[in-house]
Amino acid sequence: MDLEFNIESKKENSNSKEKENKLITDYSKFFSLRNTTPVQVTPIELKSFVVSKDYYQFGAGVPSHLFFPIKGLKFQFQYVDETIEIEEDNLGTLQQYSQLPGFPKLIEWLRELQKRYHGLDSYDTEGKEWDILLTTGSQQGLDVMFKVFLDRNDSLLTERYSYGGMFALSQPFGVNTIGIEMDDRGVIPDQLQYVLKNWCTLHRDKKFPKALYVIPHGQNPTGIIYDLERKREIYNICREWDLLIIEDDPHFFLQFENPMNEKGHRILEKSFLKIDTDDRVVRLDTFSKFLSSGIRMGIITCSKKLMPIFNLEVTCAIFHPSGLTQAMLEALFLRWGYEGFENHVKRVQDILIQKRKDAIENIEKHLKGLVTYRVPNSGLYLWLKLNNVDCSLTFIRDIVFPRNVLFGLGISHSPDRNVKSPYIRVTFSYLEKEDGDVAFKILGDCLRSLNGNNNIDQDKKTVSVNDKSSSSKPHQPLILQLQFHQQIR
Amino acid sequence: MDLEFNIESKKENSNSKEKENKLITDYSKFFSLRNTTPVQVTPIELKSFVVSKDYYQFGAGVPSHLFFPIKGLKFQFQYVDETIEIEEDNLGTLQQYSQLPGFPKLIEWLRELQKRYHGLDSYDTEGKEWDILLTTGSQQGLDVMFKVFLDRNDSLLTERYSYGGMFALSQPFGVNTIGIEMDDRGVIPDQLQYVLKNWCTLHRDKKFPKALYVIPHGQNPTGIIYDLERKREIYNICREWDLLIIEDDPHFFLQFENPMNEKGHRILEKSFLKIDTDDRVVRLDTFSKFLSSGIRMGIITCSKKLMPIFNLEVTCAIFHPSGLTQAMLEALFLRWGYEGFENHVKRVQDILIQKRKDAIENIEKHLKGLVTYRVPNSGLYLWLKLNNVDCSLTFIRDIVFPRNVLFGLGISHSPDRNVKSPYIRVTFSYLEKEDGDVAFKILGDCLRSLNGNNNIDQDKKTVSVNDKSSSSKPHQPLILQLQFHQQIR
Incomplete structure (x- = not known):
């Protein structure tokens, strides 16, 4: 440094x-x-x-x-x-x-x-x-x-x-x-x-x-x-x-x-x-x-x-x-x-230290062993690898989001969209500690529901993260324009 | 209508x-x-x-x-x-x-x-x-x-x-x-x-x-x-x-x-x-x-x-x-x-009527017979044809602008730049009557200096609007980027 x-x-x-x-x-x-x-x-x-x-x-x-x-x-x-x-x-x-x-x-x-x-x-x-x-x-x-x-x-x-x-x-x-x-x-x-x-x-x-x-x-x-x-x-x-x-x-x-x-x-x-x-x-x-x-x-x-x-x-x-x-x-x-500008920057940095601390306390509380991550020393984001998930998009979409929790998705950050990504991005700068407590608990529950169950019965449509149609082949991205048009109709 | x-x-x-x-x-x-x-x-x-x-x-x-x-x-x-x-x-x-x-x-x-x-x-x-x-x-x-x-x-x-x-x-x-x-x-x-x-x-x-x-x-x-x-x-x-x-x-x-x-x-x-x-x-x-x-x-x-x-x-x-x-x-x-919006629009229109009146009084005072134009009933602009000028760009650049007066140039409004345009555009909404009095007088003086003198001696470089290098062939546009780079050097 x-x-x-x-x-x-x-x-x-x-x-x-x-x-x-x-x-x-x-x-x-x-x-x-x-x-x-x-x-x-x-x-x-x-x-x-x-x-x-x-x-x-x-x-x-x-x-x-x-x-x-x-x-x-x-x-x-x-x-x-x-x-x-x-x-x-x-x-x-x-x-x-x-x-x-x-x-x-x-x-x-x-x-x-x-x-x-x-x-x-x-x-x-x-x-x-x-x-x-x-x-x-x-x-x-x-x-x-x-x-x-x-x-x-x-x-x-x-x-x-x-x-x-x-x-x-x-x-x-x-x-x-x-x-x-x-x-x-x-x-x-x-x-x-x-x-x-x-x-x-x-x-x-x-x-x-x-x-x-x-x-x-x-x-x-x-x-x-x-x-x-x-x-x-x-x-x-x-x-x-x-x-x-x-x-x-x-x-x-x-x-x-x-x-x-x-x-x-x-x-x-x-x-x-x-x-x-x-x-x-x-x-x-x-x-x-x-x-x-x-x-x-x-x-x-x-x-x-x-x-x-x-x-x-x-x-x-x-x-x-x-x-x-x-x-x-x-x-x-x-x-x-x-x-004054430098003082503002210092205050922003101090807020981020606190926000990161809050986020990490919640992660350690709810996600121990379920995720792998590096403690960041800059920026706004935590980049979490979901240990037992190979496609965060289908996992978040089908299991977590129905429970009213949403994070950034690894695939959004990849130049190659024909791959699966196990990552999620969490904006800790925007996260209130109490909300994080709720959200990470839900994420933990969802992850635990998969644990030791990674090769879950392919016919069980309830756990679609591992179901045949979504994760057994590379994620097939949909097209934004089509989506928009569909919303209109 | x-x-x-x-x-x-x-x-x-x-x-x-x-x-x-x-x-x-x-x-x-x-x-x-x-x-x-x-x-x-x-x-x-x-x-x-x-x-x-x-x-x-x-x-x-x-x-x-x-x-x-x-x-x-x-x-x-x-x-x-x-x-x-x-x-x-x-x-x-x-x-x-x-x-x-x-x-x-x-x-x-x-x-x-x-x-x-x-x-x-x-x-x-x-x-x-x-x-x-x-x-x-x-x-x-x-x-x-x-x-x-x-x-x-x-x-x-x-x-x-x-x-x-x-x-x-x-x-x-x-x-x-x-x-x-x-x-x-x-x-x-x-x-x-x-x-x-x-x-x-x-x-x-x-x-x-x-x-x-x-x-x-x-x-x-x-x-x-x-x-x-x-x-x-x-x-x-x-x-x-x-x-x-x-x-x-x-x-x-x-x-x-x-x-x-x-x-x-x-x-x-x-x-x-x-x-x-x-x-x-x-x-x-x-x-x-x-x-x-x-x-x-x-x-x-x-x-x-x-x-x-x-x-x-x-x-x-x-x-x-x-x-x-x-x-x-x-x-x-x-x-x-x-x-309130409609009232504002009405006031804007009334201001434009006054501004147009001011501009036209000055034009009639200083440019009678020198320009041809249509009195506009909308917008911000007067579009003047300079009667004895075939290329407003060279005329304005070489004769009028040196006297601290500038107008919009016809060529800027043409899809085909390989032509000469006798037009200038005057933004009357922005014109103060006193300034117009000065500016149109100068324009009139410049136009009169050409009058009856349209085929001015080609060697006289002082009246470059009609000199061989500029108006006897279609205007050759320069390139913006080159201009900028030249400014830098």
Whole structure:
């Protein structure tokens, strides 16, 4: 584990010769077909689309400020005594179209945040230019990644278990996701190397991957953290094979067992962005998991060279995230300052420690011997292996859910859906201790009903987890659209 | 012009035999390839992803409400005396993940709004089910339309001049946009029929179109309105050739010269949705042009059969629009009620009448004989033909913009960029009379400097609008990405 507090500059390996050799100056080899069909527009047209007070500008298709409905807006924030009133000028700004990367003061504040946590130089340092761009959360960050980099039948390497929303997104895009085996430090470097070296024999029908998608801290669903050494091994393999790294890091601030610095704040692991010497990391942050998910706001951080195309994709898709959300975050962060932000993060971590403790007490009480799990030191999730179940989907669906208890299902986190998964995911951040007491007891009862009875009579339809129709063959996924249509009829 | 107030039921042609024959029950023929690669997920997994209080649900990947930063929120709205405070329960809701179609009370209110204005039956009427879905504005509505319906090299029919953001979006999607000639009542039916009949000779390299994209009221950029008769003609041609109609209608409420009803509210034209007997209209609404653009909120309205795939696309792209915006609109609309909403619309229309008057006085003062235009009775725009200019882009760029005046450019509204356009678009809603006085005077001076001098000495680089390099050949568009990259370097 990395014990330094990460406000130092990104200078690692800066003297190595390799760095000069691998710096990506032209990303076009990674681009999707859609990205090679650029939008045709002249600079003067670009100017004519946006509101400006620098000249008489009547080109932009904007409403009059006289139409705006909000004439007053006041927030009360956690850990802030006074009520914060949004000024009249800002009320106008938040109700009118604005421009990416986002509200200037908010962007400035967030650039400094990224600098502090990811060891970046000033964003406009010559030769090391980077920048941020606001999105409506990391889900949109992913939509942009797929649009910009990945064509139909392109391949994306992922962790063996990973974020379900990414797999769901990959399917309409027609992108192959190939999971790499993990241990409790993340993707196993030898496995990654093996898959890449033997690509043409293992995956000869699929295009060679362009990127590795990775969730490095509080990994979803396993809760593990990639330590620095593991990150460096993975990074070097991605350099060797010239892969981009899409670092989706929603739980970065949820590393709740790391050692503390002198100010009592936990020292967070170095991100892939922090060790990135080649500009091959595109980092996705979101406020969803440690602040608020409903406000829908996230950040893309990467080399400034990629920003124009990301900016174009976000603009074409939504113009920009809600001005109301931007104004709220701007007011909150400027009032909190970085110290207030760090205090909030510390409180969130402390809450998670308590929530995890509550969950584990209940698991030990009700599920001893029935499940196998690793105590997570980050993130929101417990990843439980059901010891005597080979398909958690059928077990939960047919036995547990009828008793009004539901958990996340292993299959949702697998790139390969033609397998059975014995895992369930429990969001302990959302779990009230009393509810957990009830829910885990029910889960325990259901599991015990199977115990020693794993090869239950195949004809007994009551215990369908092991019945012939469901678990004796790989799980056959149904189709979302059909399901929806069926609901309608 | 249609004089009835449109709260009646959608019953037109309901007795005709044709209706039964043309009702679309299966949309798969319109679907894109990405849409035929459905997301694989079982119903129990769908349940496990979302927050529910109906059972013990610890599957969803959600933060604790203890992390949420907003503990108080107060709005003051136009035309409402008291301050509206968002209740604690709603504060929790708006800061947590929520589900599409959107916040229940807001959705209920908006369904009723759509019913009133578009003559729909109750949304769950058997055999006539329709619904709405929130988006972050119509730009996202378009992103969804392209994703769901249009593949690379598919074709989309548009108006001869149309919304620039739609053309920009079509390019990365690789979709052909073919503009149909218009008069001051919209797309000319004979022209539409001609293009469809002769598709294989006129456009043999392009796939037959799947849809017509149309902006029926306050058309962007021309400001015209399709009257009911014209709509019916267009609609019948779309029936004949089995095309979907994407009705993008941001200026529906900006019909500011229509006759009034007994309550003093203007009677709005029937929309394409209102005359739709076949479920072939997908309607996009937005709050951007008559309420606020910065809050980023729009609505898709169409047959309920299409909702699952639209829901899936919005969910995969952004999960849902900002809860802060949803809560704000819910509070506003529930307080205003439909009468308050209609009063707001009336005030907006009255402002536009004044703004148009101001703009036209300035045009008549400074541009008499130099421009040709039609006085618009809806929307935000004046569409001016510069009488002695054949390429407004080079003229504005080289002669007018150096004098600190900028307008929208005709070429931005053309599906074919290899042409010259003599038009400019002026957003009169955004124009202050004094500023217009200055800006139109400068435009007039610039135009007069050309007058009688149209074939100006080709070597005189000072008047580059007619110089050899720019206007003697079709305008060669530059590439956005290159421009951006150049800015970076």
